[in-house]
Amino acid sequence: MxxxxxxxxxxxxxxxxxxxxxxxxxxxxxxxxxxxxxxxxxxxxxxxxxxxxxxxxxxxxxYKERGALNTLLQLSDEAKAKGVIAASAGNHAQGLAYHANRLGVPATVVMPRTAPITKVTQTEGHGATVVLHGETFDAAFAHARELEARHGYTFVHPFDDxxxxxxxxxxxxxxxxxxxxxxxxxxxxxxxxxxxxxxxxxxxxxxxxxxxxxxxxxxxxxxxxxxxxxxxxxxxxxxxxxxxxxxxxxxxxxxxxxxxxxxxxxxxxxxxxxxxxxxxxxxxxxxxxxxxxxxxxxxxxxxxxxxxxxxxxxxxxxxxxxxxxxxxDLARSGRLARLRIRLQDQPGQLFGAIRLFDQERVNIIEVYHQRVFTKLPAKGLIAEIECETRDRAHLDRLIAALRGAGYEVGLVEPG
Structure with missing residues (x-):
């Protein structure tokens, strides 16, 4: 500490x-x-x-509205008339655009071309002119400073002011x-x-x-x-x-x-x-x-x-x-799981495994039954079953029941 x-x-x-x-x-x-x-x-x-x-x-x-508004309210009438500019692909853009529009101050926001379309449309929806430039924030930032100098805009920095x-x-x-x-x-x-x-x-x-x-x-x-x-x-x-x-x-x-x-x-x-x-x-x-x-x-x-x-x-x-x-998060907590079960290529193998899901009152969401794209021998196959359980203990009981019945079971862990 x-x-x-x-x-x-x-x-x-x-x-x-x-x-x-x-x-x-x-x-x-x-x-x-x-x-x-x-x-x-x-x-x-x-x-x-x-x-x-x-x-x-x-x-x-x-929260970005707070700093943006505090800055706008301290601009001179001349600066307000010329307008403000910012480089942002996120919350600063929207906060500045919203309050500039509310105060009648023209606002331009430069965003990288890679900015999510939802953020572009939200910023435009608050009344700002959005300029898409460059592939990175640094490129957008540099272009915003160029436009500031060219048009006499006031640059509103997202944090360093x-x-x-x-x-x-x-x-x-x-x-x-x-x-x-x-x-x-x-x-x-x-x-x-x-x-x-x-x-x-x-x-x-x-x-x-x-x-x-x-x-x-x-x-x-x-x-x-x-x-x-x-x-x-x-x-x-x-x-x-x-x-x-x-x-x-x-x-x-x-x-x-x-x-x-x-x-x-x-x-x-x-x-x-x-x-x-x-x-x-x-x-x-x-x-x-x-x-x-x-x-x-x-x-x-x-x-x-x-x-x-x-x-x-x-x-x-x-x-x-x-x-x-x-x-x-559901997967990490055990409430959502994907089990990889090795089966023998015999009638009833998949049915037997699914019957255990029913006995343990586990809800099956998806079943992937793979015969071709596997490293197992030709008579071996894999079933991957996505399921819902109440908690990790419930999932552990299901896995124990499957192994107790002779199935080879692995849990596909989330990242």
Missing amino acids: ATQRVASVPSDLPVSLADVRAAHERIRDAIVRTPTLVSRTLSQITGATVYLKFENLQFTAA PRIIAGQGTVAAEMLDDVPAIDTLVTPIGGGGLISGMGVVARASGRPIEVVGVEAELYPSMYNRLHGTDMPCAGDTLAEGIAVKEPGGVTSVMVRELVDEILLVSERNLEEAVSLLLQIEKTVVEGAGAAGLAALLAYPERFRGRTVGVVLCGGNIDTRLLANVLLR
Whole structure:
């Protein structure tokens, strides 16, 4: 565990508690004051007292609205008339587009051509002009800066701007106003804007509050920056909202001063967190938004006995991806399984196996009966049976019954 820092904010940082409070005064009538609610079940699972901040209930389903709106409201009339521009393929684009449209400010968002069509259409639906450019975010970002210079737009950075940071810090201000007992804040880190603002509020609270950041193992960019490591930042992560290869310069300084520790979580932790939030809290959270809970699941001893505030920072997840996450979680828990059963090429072999499924009251979903594409001898064959069970113990009883009847059985494990 990292050494807990004193309750103060260094005076040379670009964002103060006064900036966060001023931001809240500006934006509070145009955003949702999302609830901070205790989760009794997640508290029992993790051993901590867990409070969830439901930022996925914002109109655009993410906290990013706060910083975007705080920035828009501080622009000059001339800047508003010329319009704003951003590079984003996610929540920043939608938050900026929504509030710019509401305020009558023209908005342009540059996205890579690889951006999901749903995010493109959602951003356009909020009134922004979407420009598709390049195959990567870096290419889109560079093009946005070119358009900024060419047309005189105001560039609104997704995280590395004191106005953005102050707006994001209003999340922590609301949390600690609503639940003063919170002694630990667990926050996802992408570029670092949210946790920088959260850290300012925590350090200015007048009491020790731990500030813990969470990154996906595949994208440990802020961890690398602060620890001098060189772990790769690449791969397909469920938490694409925090898959940032280079954290901000402003935010790196603030995180170094204000954050106690950064934890890395696996894809499996992220999947479990997304699934638990839907099953237990009945709330849809994207991978990045579930990173805080993923840390509590991955490091239970680190948080045991603490009163923890977790930010569910976004809920924009593709429905097909969500379905895949839920099915994989069912498989890992034993409630959904695929059994590979070796059969002899004799009448009644498959029937005998299926009869045991009936005896154990296991529901069969699919049967794959393979004779040709197998490495077994010509008289050998494989049946793969997908099934539903009540829990892991129920599945174990089925496997024991099949083996007891002389069948060779293997469990096809999920990733």
